[in-house]
Amino acid sequence: MALTGRALLILGLAVAVFGACASLYGVRTGRREWVECGRRSVYTLAGLMTLAFVILEAAFLRSDFSFNVVAGHSSTTTPTFYKMTAPWASQEGSLLLWVWLLSLWSSLVLFLTRGKVREIVPYATAILLGFGTFFLSLTVFYANPFATTSNPPAEGAGLDPLLLHPSMMIHPPMLYSGYTLLTIPFAFAVGALITGRLRSEWIAVVRRFALAAWLFLGIGILLGARWSYTELGWGGYWAWDPVENAALMPWLCITAFIHSIMIQEKRGMLKVWNASLVLGSATLAIIGTFLVRSGVLDSIHAFGASTLGVPFVTLIAVMVGGSIGLVVWRRPQLRSDSQLDSLLSREAVFLFQNVVLVAMVFVVFWVTFFPLISEAVTGTKVSVGPPAFRPFIVPLALVLVLLSGIGPIIAWRRVTAANLSRNFTIPVLVGLTTLAVLIVAGGGTSSRPLALIMFGLGAFVIATVVQEIWRGVSARRAMTRDPIPMALVQLIRRNRRRYGGYIVHAGLAVLLIGVAASSSFQHSSDVTLAPGQHAVVNGYTIRYVRPLASATSQKISFGAVLDVSKGGKHVTTLTTTRGFYPAQDPTLGIIGRFFNGSSDSNVGLRAGITKDIWTVINPDLGPLQGLITKGDRLFAADESQIMSRAAKVSTAQTQQSLNALFAERDTAISGLVARFKSHPWSVNFLLIVSPLVTWIWLGALIIAFGGLIALWPVPAFARRRAIARAGAARRGSPAVAARETA
């Protein structure tokens, strides 16, 4: 089916080019039928890409190694779940996933905007199909997922063991959904700028898609962090890696947009700013995609060096240049309708929060690209790590949390002293009390004042959200006399954007408390222990009980069982292993190649609400090296003999001899494994006791829940109310009309 797959890609490319041209021709000549052709092209592209993706999936599930991409990223022993998700482990498959998701989201937005924003839609269609054309061109000309070989191998190389993790398999579709969804606000913003229709309607279209992009991208980022924490074996969840930062930058940018767009909706202000944020978010998403695929910056997540750099740089240049040109061109129509009434208002807080978020984007961008910038200026690539981010990001994050607490309780337009006192007293008291208690508990001083401030601010934010929800429930109960749970559900149901947003703020506070605690109060120890020996970390005694080892023809695994106790009482038993996977290079030796290929870590983790006990083994292979070298030498001689005889005997006999050799190799590896268990030597462990890491994942879940509430479509009965409201409005009272929906 590879031929069909290739044909689908070429057909998809032709449809995308035709649709983009048809949309532009239709809108320039005023011929609606051509615009409709463009719309149908998007739907057709979605159908074609779905078929193409199904063919690729089927090839992976069948282990059809005639597909190069299957031979390179799967094997017959790869579990079915990972076979299903392996397509996006490759450059080629992930590009196809990008186009597929883009075509699906584009179809959805065009379906939802039938008969609406008619002047903008043709341009948006052309832009979306333009993105489709770009990514399809990459799959057709640079990285074809349907490339085949006439001489397929009997076995595939298998999936990179680091990717054998459930969250890592869901993480790419989440990120790509976020990236592709960001192109929708971009496309509509460009359409609005070209047509000059910059008032309210296009915002109503893009707001929900911007929120969906924010949600998917956020989930993708957190899944990546979880994978890093449990799979990479370095003890952290965020390494400020270029590829991690590539996803964070558009997320920060679209977070700013989601807030500032409310000001434009309500007050007609910040139009230039909002257009710039939308255009910037999508551009940053493409920059992120470029970072992963070009290999310009070193990253554990990247696909490595490739030939895709030049096309991406060209696209980014067009997006940046075009965006700036359009905003400058339409600047007169992007003037604000009104002015900021007061610096003590929700608008001002949102504006300040936007400045903080954009400052964060700038810091992350600058430090991430600093190696490239330094190389361009000085000729030397200067690598900077996490310490370069912290002096800027930590204070900005503190201000951001403070503002996320102030935002929900400060009024729009103007604030009075009475308003401030009524709304801020309890949350401020809660925040200050938390801070005071923590300072007293810490003996009056702390070496981590910024972390304590974060805890105080987090408590303030959570208190504001609880206060707001409680007041809302009380107000509802005063009207309806519903029981509290019912009043809560109805309150949130009728005000999804507001209370979904509040829940997100609470989740962010919980998450950042977890980040502050785990990064400031972590205890770690890098120790070498022999069986029976122990180390003490933050009061926990961690004893190396016994070694573990196992081997298959695909993997050698060395590990350890550790006993954790505190004050003489058993706390938990942890098991950690390190897996070694054979390299494909036969020159590394028949046994040695196992220890020169990929490796992964299974961390021993006891997660708790107050602290995590985390450990990973890093076995020293030195004591085995002599045996490995000897084995490689012996097996190389045997293999050489077999191959020299190959010309004189039949193929079946040669294969039989090789099978016997591999059986002996497996016996030798079993001997190595047995030696690790029977003559255990000292091995290295990284032992970490880290507080409140679970709060990070809990905060992420709360954020996702809040995001879903805010994103959930308005139910049918609300639409019926809206119709009734319109009727009331015509009768002359907009306030009554609006109240009907409350």
Add this chain to the structure above:
Amino acid sequence: MLQFLIVLAILAVVVIVVTGPLRSASRPSASVAEAAPGEETAEIADLEAAREAKYREIRDAELDHSTGKLSDADFEALERTLRAEAVEILHALDRARNE
């Protein structure tokens, strides 16, 4: 051969689907900017979106008032302003619909 036939069939379906609107274009249709029967003009759509946003703002203000975030005096002043803005939008909407 089978694959070739499959590709040919897909190509035929794609051409029929994508160019469908061109084949029915002999019938008179509205231009891009004009509203087809049952559709609204761009100006009306814009004003309706603005009206929805204004209603949402009034509703938010009422919720803020009922939860005590806005005092009676603040709410009355704000509601007056919002109501005036909403009436302005409604009048503009009426004018656009009558044109």
